[in-house]
Amino acid sequence: GESVGLHLPTLSVQEGDNSIINCAYSNSASDYFIWYKQESGKGPQFIIDIRSNMDKRQGQRVTVLLNKTVKHLSLQIAATQPGDSAVYFCAERRYQAGTALIFGKGTTLSVSS
Amino acid sequence: GAVVSQHPSRVICKSGTSVKIECRSLDFQATTMFWYRQFPKQSLMLMATSNEGSKATYEQGVEKDKFLINHASLTLSTLTVTSAHPEDSSFYICSASGASGSVATLHFGNGTRLTVT
Numbered sequence: 020g021e022s023v024g025l026h027l028p029t030l031s032v033q034e035g036d037n038s039i040i041n042c043a044y045s046n047s048a049s050d051y052f053i054w055y056k057q058e059s060g061k062g063p064q065f066i067i068d069i070r071s072n073m074d075k076r077q078g079q080r081v082t083v084l085l086n087k088t089v090k091h092l093s094l095q096i097a098a099t100q101p102g103d104s105a106v107y108f109c110a111e112r113r114y115q116a117g118t119a120l121i122f123g124k125g126t127t128l129s130v131s132s
Numbered sequence: 133g134a135v136v137s138q139h140p141s142r143v144i145c146k147s148g149t150s151v152k153i154e155c156r157s158l159d160f161q162a163t164t165m166f167w168y169r170q171f172p173k174q175s176l177m178l179m180a181t182s183n184e185g186s187k188a189t190y191e192q193g194v195e196k197d198k199f200l201i202n203h204a205s206l207t208l209s210t211l212t213v214t215s216a217h218p219e220d221s222s223f224y225i226c227s228a229s230g231a232s233g234s235v236a237t238l239h240f241g242n243g244t245r246l247t248v249t
Contacts, residue, residue: 062225062240108175119166122176
C-alpha cells in the first residue's frame with residue numbers, strides 16, 4: 020500500500036545528506052502550499068511553493084512533492100548544509116482567494132558537519 | 133532587505149499595561165496584513181486579518197477587545213495588546229502581501245518578542 024510520511028518534530032542529518040521533511044495538511048480545498056524556513060528569533064522565510072494542480076516542483080537544492088490523495092506535502096533538501104539548520108513549516112492557503120495562511124507543525128532540522 | 137518591518141523587535145512590560153506593535157510594509161502598499169502569534173517550539177497561529185480602512189477579522193478564540201488591531205494606512209497596521217498578562221508573552225509576527233495580493237508576494241516581518249512580567 021501507499022506509505023504516508025510521518026511528521027517528525029526533529030530531524031538530524033549529516034552535512035551532505037539529503038533531508039526529507041514531511042507535513043500533513045488539513046483542508047482538501049486548499050489550493051496553494053508553501054514551505055517556510057524559520058531561524059531562531061526571526062520571521063518565516065519563503066523557500067518554495069506549489070499549487071494544487073501540480074504534484075512536484077523543484078527549486079535550487081529543494082523539491083516539494085504534493086500528494087493530494089492523502090493530503091501530504093514533503094520538502095526535500097539536497098546536499099544539506101549547516102546553514103539549512105532551522106525550523107521548517109508547511110503552510111496552506113485556506114481560501115480560493117486571499118492570502119491567509121494556515122501553518123502546520125514545524126520540524127527542527129539539525130545539520131552536523 | 134526586509135520589505136516588512138516590525139517594531140519593536142523585543143518588549144518587556146509589566147502586567148496590566150498595554151503594548152503596541154507596529155507592522156510596516158516598506159516598499160509596497162498592503163491592503164491586507166495578517167497577525168500571528170507563536171509560542172515557544174510551536175507553530176504560527178493566525179490571530180486576525182487586518183484590512184485597511186475597515187475592522188479586522190479575528191480568528192475563533194482570539195479576543196478582539198484584548199488584541200486591538202488598527203490598519204489606518206496602506207503601509208501600517210498596529211496590534212495593541214491591552215492589559216497584558218504573563219500568558220500573553222509570545223512571539224508576534226505580521227505578514228503582508230504586495231500589490232498583486234498574491235500569496236507568492238507575501239512577506240513576513242521578523243517578529244516581536246513580548247515578555248510580560
